[in-house]
Amino acid sequence: MKNALLLTCAVWLLCACGSKPASEIVTVKDFKELKSAIQQASPGTEIVMAEGIWKDAPIKFYGKGTADRPVTLRAETPGKVFVEGESFLHLGGEHLVVSGLYFRNGHTPSGSVFQYQISKDSIANHSRITNCVIDGFTQLNRWERDSWIAFYGKHNELDHCYIAGKSNDGATLMVYHKGNEHTNSYHKIYANYFGPRPRKGGPRAETIRFGGSETSMTPGRITVTNNYFEACNGEVEIISDKTRSNSFTNNIFYKCEGSLVMRHADYTTVDGNIFIGGDDSDFYGGIRVVNTGHWITNNYFYKIRGEEFRSPLAIMNGIPKSSLNRYKQVTDVVVAHNTWVDCKSPFQIGVGQNKASASVLPKSEIRSAPPIRTTIANNIIYNTQPDDSPVVNHDDMDGIKFKGNVIANGGESYAESEVLKSVDLDMKQVNEWLFVPTNQQEALSAVYAGYDFERIEQDLFGADRKDQNQVGAVVDLARAETFELDRSKYGPSWFTPNQKQGTPTVHNATAGNLSQVLAEAKDGDVVALSAAVYELAEPLKIDKELTLRAAGDSKPQIIYTGPAGTPAFELHPGGVVRLQDVAMSGQEGQLAFAPLAENMSSAYKLFVQNSEISGFDFVLKASKGSFADSITFTNTSIKDCKNGFVLAADEKGDYNAEMVTFEACAFENVSQNVVHFYRGGYDESTIGGFLTLRNNTFTRCGAKDASKVLIKTPGIINVHLLNNTFKNNPVELVALLWGAKNNLHQGNTVVSSGEIKVEEQRKLDLLY
């Protein structure tokens, strides 16, 4: 009895010591009060920012808390404290917590929004930013570089934040590794919602990047776990790890046009991640592997259709004795117990092999070193429809040990049984994207026991493998069936990402009120035009998503009479215009469509269907720094214009549009630059833009083009000319295609229009 009492006392004392002492709470209403409160804070202080809009607030939050008594900076009501204008939040010191702030309607003047360092002499450690939002806080110009979140120091955290809408240059989240103060950092990034990051065009648009090649020898020991990534489409790398010994576990990548890339990383743990793609894009990516010692286990891939660098699993070729910033050989990697469902050619071995380019690239750029000492084992490929080439060998697979992998290939058997054994699988569809083996079956029982495989203790959903191990990412159907993709578990509890309104409103507009109707329409609305003549004396401003279409069967006529050098449709950042069944004409000096001349902070989109365009100086002309995510013209005639589509305003690897498509259009008498889509310099890690010309006719075009080329695409990676008719165009070449870079032509009819020429290799200036 006496002992029991003593024990109780001891437990009570223990609890008492562990509990937090009462805090001092300081509520601040303006920046001056905030500064003062920060200066006076001591361990345990809670600084409370009052509700409202804080404009132009460059917050330097320096403090020294303790593990038990941090210094806290929080919103009076989470989500009701808006930080806008030229603002940032930089931390310095120890044991700080920031919570509940909402950054929007602005941008940082300092290179970062959240930064775990005020200066080199004021680094933050053991500090946490939680429950915050940064939404659309992007620079005015796309080429201005920043990173919204910049990690320095050690043991810092970012959790339950929503981060979306960065469209300018620079990774969204950077972890810096320069100096012993910033390595072996054990940072944690968890339970965040990384919302849409639009296609940028060119490199430096990762959602997360760790370090750079110059610090690739430094360890991070950073954990990225349980985050949700949605439409992170900035570039080919969603995550670019350029340091060592980090882990990426239990994240969900939902329809992201990029990959998780071990760019300069070694000894990375990639476990239990889910990659969800779909039929709506060929660019959803998986995992790309470079370097040494990674363990890639328990990952699940659904409808990942990316190719080459964006393959579901891309094991790269390296450069022999690679320089620090290029491609080291893959060695000592393990890829085990993953599942690919309805992916396109999921195993891609030797990606990046470019021996054929030896004549145009220096030796130090030739990726001729295939992966070695690598094990790919106990994986499932499951296809509901047969895949002709589940494995693509780009060079030499002898350095890879394939063991215990199975394929159920939509009923067809696969020949290379040493790589993948053909089996029948009994799979249950648990939800839209999750297919799981009905428990324990013979076809999955031959588990290969590779070196150190004991460490793969659990499956994708945390089920113990010990007594029920089998091939693939999931061993326990019952447990898998309890899994739910609940977006509300990611990011701040108080925040729900913008959802499009249900049904768009349809507005009718007359010639007199068109501009006003557009200005008043809501994002996503439709403006119906009657079959009248709409004479416009100034540009229509498109700063949201709008559809302009004929109200009835006959085409409305838009006649643009504005000043020379101005466009009928002026596209603003984020503007989307869909033009349907409209006839539009202009005069000398005018443009049909154009982005703003500057401050095009984010991309625009342009869709034109069943329309007629004539009489303009330019149909579309890009400005420097502008970027079109998509330009699609369908079943439209383009006639009697001086220039067609000029997307050639940028240099050095940047380019002005990602997806450019013309289908069933009729080009007639466009004097020059029918299409001029340009990208300067060579950076093989970027894989755009895309130009598709299908079923179009080109007649009497290009007469005044000095280049004597009709379709000009220098430096563009993907150009497809399919089933077009080129007739009586006074040029020497229809196009000069770059064979090695997915430029191709098929089924075209060329009459009195020169020829289509393919140059297999092309010599360009390297960008790095």
Add this chain to the structure above:
Amino acid sequence: MKNALLLTCAVWLLCACGSKPASEIVTVKDFKELKSAIQQASPGTEIVMAEGIWKDAPIKFYGKGTADRPVTLRAETPGKVFVEGESFLHLGGEHLVVSGLYFRNGHTPSGSVFQYQISKDSIANHSRITNCVIDGFTQLNRWERDSWIAFYGKHNELDHCYIAGKSNDGATLMVYHKGNEHTNSYHKIYANYFGPRPRKGGPRAETIRFGGSETSMTPGRITVTNNYFEACNGEVEIISDKTRSNSFTNNIFYKCEGSLVMRHADYTTVDGNIFIGGDDSDFYGGIRVVNTGHWITNNYFYKIRGEEFRSPLAIMNGIPKSSLNRYKQVTDVVVAHNTWVDCKSPFQIGVGQNKASASVLPKSEIRSAPPIRTTIANNIIYNTQPDDSPVVNHDDMDGIKFKGNVIANGGESYAESEVLKSVDLDMKQVNEWLFVPTNQQEALSAVYAGYDFERIEQDLFGADRKDQNQVGAVVDLARAETFELDRSKYGPSWFTPNQKQGTPTVHNATAGNLSQVLAEAKDGDVVALSAAVYELAEPLKIDKELTLRAAGDSKPQIIYTGPAGTPAFELHPGGVVRLQDVAMSGQEGQLAFAPLAENMSSAYKLFVQNSEISGFDFVLKASKGSFADSITFTNTSIKDCKNGFVLAADEKGDYNAEMVTFEACAFENVSQNVVHFYRGGYDESTIGGFLTLRNNTFTRCGAKDASKVLIKTPGIINVHLLNNTFKNNPVELVALLWGAKNNLHQGNTVVSSGEIKVEEQRKLDLLY
């Protein structure tokens, strides 16, 4: 009382569980019995090899022991079991112990002597080789490559072994890192005696090497502690670490002509090592730093006089974005609390900077990236005589933070106080090489508190720094005074390295018995020759160290009459001849000195003083694979010979002699190849050979030399022509020197002998 009894029982039980069960002991007498015993061994088995010589024993010791009950292979009596001939010992399995074996008089036919792997499928883990010797177990030819000790697997140990006398190609001890089975290995190498390894000439003669550049991204976590290295002179790297996260602590490097080098290593711990040099060589080295993250603390250096790559502290310049096998930039290194006593220019920053070679080397070879983010702090430089240049800046030191370093410079003050503060120090000489501050003094009290310096908890001798911290390697004189360099603590307890006999015996020889006297003389003996004529009809065999000198004041005359193509003195592996006050003549077709035509497994030395040599076809001609450690001719005339010294039998970076010196010699009428010392190919990490010509006269030499050059030294790194007289030599050039590579001339008189030409840069084929 009851409680006390219970406690006693518990302790007794604990001990009982920890003690080893009785072992099965199997004594074996021949190789067949040994094989059989190995096959039948089980946990706890002790296989005992009977005393005697085991010839041609390729031992594959496979077994599976446990931590408590290893499988043991041991000598019946330690040191009385000799393994000879074509033999090796390879281990495979778990928990093996080998003890007491003595490998001598032979070589391995397999690439290694001790190997912790039998095959790729039979790797050893948790296995130990202890208390063994490998002495002179070197290949017959110098160019045949092996490594005596080859580590594979994990958690293996080598301790209390004596390893010496390797003269062939290949690191003495290698740790292999190819594959996850062999990385993160936690091997331990401790309490060993690494005895003399002679100068090899060229690379691949390290005493210890970890991995290679191709596995430089892999961690080792290997400990090299408390070993003794003596005269490990194989090449410029005593230890070449090419992997990550290893530690070198408390080792003693005694008169080793090389350095501890972080060649491709990152995050190395170098703590508490002692480097003892002396006045007798300019090649004793210290620590050379490449790459990232090393902590170099508590080390002590005495009379380390090496330069450039062998500097006491060499912080290298890197190559920007270096390829994997070249030189990465130094970053994030800490050099703190070390002491340099009477060293020459101890701080060398930017070693290897070679911007001036940009015209002859590819860009990818130019070391133009200076060290960055590096701290050099709290170090002592103590000189009893002033050093003009304690710090040598080869490029740019801005990336280095110098803090708290002091210098006591033999009474002179040093100007650059930001790098080194001039102080007076009160130092006590504890022994021949150890100088320690008499305790706590003002000049050492300003300790800089760098980032994470708390981890430097102790000093060189294990004294706690907490309450008595000060600048330098030693904080506690009393504790330092208890330190004793006791060689018997290293290597096997039963073994003492060969000691030279005290006084050499002097033998008298007549013309009739000279060969026989030489054969019977002991290593180190002296043979006195009377002033007679010694006519020799066959070569004198030199396979040990012998001095031949005049017995009195008059020179004995050696007349060689042996067959054409044979030498008067035939140098065997390890042979050393000292010739003093002798006249020697030969005839056409004969050589004065030559090594064996093949199987020159180790180096020879040749010293000639006050002698006369005439009438030979060659004075000295090297054979392929032969190597002279030293060739020194002093005050000797060389006359009427067809060829002089031809050291030009090897290719690809190997060369035939290290130190070649002529002082006060008279060369007259030597028709060609007066000196031809050659090294082909360029490998900048090797820094030999050395040719010194001082105060000699050359008259009427080189008449028949097709090259029209008198002194030919292509590819030789160090050539010094000082105060010689060249007169009436019918050549175009006295010498063509390589300015950038320590080739220089001064004070020479050149009359009718062409000129001395210096070419600053030279273009050579790279060897890597």
